[in-house]
Amino acid sequence: MQFLLMGIGAVLINNIILTRFLGICPLLGVSKSNSSAFGMSLAVIFVVTMSAILSYSLYMYVLVPLKIEYLRLVSFILIIASFVQFVEMFLKRFVPALYKSLGIYLPLITTNCVVLAVSLDVVATDGGVPVYNFLNMVGYAFFTGVGYAVILILFSFIQERLINNKNMPKTFQGSGIALVTIGLLVMAFLGFAGMI
Amino acid sequence: MKKRKIFIDGIFANNAAFMLFLGICPALATTSSFMSALGMGIAVLATLILTNVVISAIRRWVPNEIRIPVLIVIIATTVTIIEMLMQAYMFDLSQTLGVYLSLIVVNCIILGRAEAFAMKNNVLDSLIDAVGTGIGFMLGLLALAFAREFLGTGGIAFTSLLTGQPIWGFQIIPDNYTIGLFQESSGAFIMFGLIVALINFVVAKISENKKKKEAAAKAAAKLAAEGGK
Numbered sequence: 001m002q003f004l005l006m007g008i009g010a011v012l013i014n015n016i017i018l019t020r021f022l023g024i025c026p027l028l029g030v031s032k033s034n035s036s037a038f039g040m041s042l043a044v045i046f047v048v049t050m051s052a053i054l055s056y057s058l059y060m061y062v063l064v065p066l067k068i069e070y071l072r073l074v075s076f077i078l079i080i081a082s083f084v085q086f087v088e089m090f091l092k093r094f095v096p097a098l099y100k101s102l103g104i105y106l107p108l109i110t111t112n113c114v115v116l117a118v119s120l121d122v123v124a125t126d127g128g129v130p131v132y133n134f135l136n137m138v139g140y141a142f143f144t145g146v147g148y149a150v151i152l153i154l155f156s157f158i159q160e161r162l163i164n165n166k167n168m169p170k171t172f173q174g175s176g177i178a179l180v181t182i183g184l185l186v187m188a189f190l191g192f193a194g195m196i
Numbered sequence: 197m198k199k200r201k202i203f204i205d206g207i208f209a210n211n212a213a214f215m216l217f218l219g220i221c222p223a224l225a226t227t228s229s230f231m232s233a234l235g236m237g238i239a240v241l242a243t244l245i246l247t248n249v250v251i252s253a254i255r256r257w258v259p260n261e262i263r264i265p266v267l268i269v270i271i272a273t274t275v276t277i278i279e280m281l282m283q284a285y286m287f288d289l290s291q292t293l294g295v296y297l298s299l300i301v302v303n304c305i306i307l308g309r310a311e312a313f314a315m316k317n318n319v320l321d322s323l324i325d326a327v328g329t330g331i332g333f334m335l336g337l338l339a340l341a342f343a344r345e346f347l348g349t350g351g352i353a354f355t356s357l358l359t360g361q362p363i364w365g366f367q368i369i370p371d372n373y374t375i376g377l378f379q380e381s382s383g384a385f386i387m388f389g390l391i392v393a394l395i396n397f398v399v400a401k402i403s404e405n406k407k408k409k410e411a412a413a414k415a416a417a418k419l420a421a422e423g424g425k
Contacts, residue, residue: 021224022221028217070276073272073275078268082265113221113303116299120298171393171397171400172393172396176390176396179386179389180386182385183382183385184382
């Protein structure tokens with residue numbers, strides 16, 4: 001039950017794109033076709049969850065005991081970059097089919113702010129006490145990734161219509177109308193506020 | 197002349213936020229008030245200057261295969277330093293910017309300029325490029341923040357960056373007629389889209405005028421040539 005609420009919260013109410021503006025560059029770039037949006041979504045869910053687990057473990061069991069918490073930014077970004085590189089090599093060697101469909105999106109994920117933001121979120125403390133325990137942290141990271149995927153796929157369907165629209169004013173073509181559309185999407189999702 | 201071009205291009209033709217669509221996340225998140233946009237702009241400018249200069253200075257000793265990890269570590273270290281400085285001297289501002297301050301690490305502008313410019317050019321040119329790009333990004337943030345705060349609250353409130361105390365402010369639109377939407381997240385997207393459309397419009401008008409002028413000049417030259425015969 002707790003995880004269900006957490007999922008609804010992360011996907012519909014506190015969606016990371018719509019309320020915190022994270023990961024918009026891929027949203028504008030990748031979402032122009034459905035198939036690449038699906039590929040990117042899967043890659044993001046996987047990388048966000050795994051890198052949150054790695055960063056959380058590193059922070060709690062290495063950085064805090066050694067009292068070097070201020071190194072978290074450097075260490076997290078290194079973990080994320082090397083993890084993405086590792087996944088890329090692993091998939092290339094053992095699951096070539098999946099590598100072919102995800103391949104080009106994996107390197108892009110390193111600079112997706114969602115991944116680093118979630119890693120920083122899960123080690124947040126409230127008055128010296130960590131906010132998330134291990135299980136909650138995994139749930140939070142996973143559902144945040146799912147929330148990102150939902151918007152990415154939803155928006156890719158809208159984008160296809162927008163690109164094919166011949167009546168679009170010239171000045172709004174491309175990113176202009178895409179941004180206004182995301183704004184309207186945010187307003188629509190405001191309707192879910194207060195559900196929990 | 198070349199140095200001037202690097203500087204001007206960074207501000208206008210290659211404006212990070214509105215022309216290249218880099219670093220949009222902080223541009224949307226920190227522009228609900230004018231002063232937080234200014235703080236974010238300064239943080240990005242400082243990071244950009246430090247990373248560009250350092251990377252350009254050591255570019256000869258960085259092996260090509262591992263340049264990305266090297267760049268990322270330099271950038272992350274710089275951002276950590278700036279974050280700590282801000283927490284020490286501008287505490288209120290660092291609380292307002294919150295996680296977006298740390299997220300400068302993955303801001304595509306920083307890595308983009310390091311990879312595309314600082315790795316290939318000398319220290320002085322890299323410094324000029326960093327200042328130009330940083331100021332261009334800051335101006336973009338300020339334009340967006342100005343439009344959002346002005347329409348959302350009816351005026352602009354200036355506060356001290358160091359202490360967070362209000363300095364001076366004005367309000368032109370009465371409270372009953374402000375559009376609160378532009379302070380919300382949906383308004384951020386819509387305003388950004390509108391500004392992008394406005395810039396597209398202006399750019400299209402300028403190039404149209406240029407074409408017209410060229411055509412007129414050509415016609416005049418042709419007429420003159422025929423008259424000469």
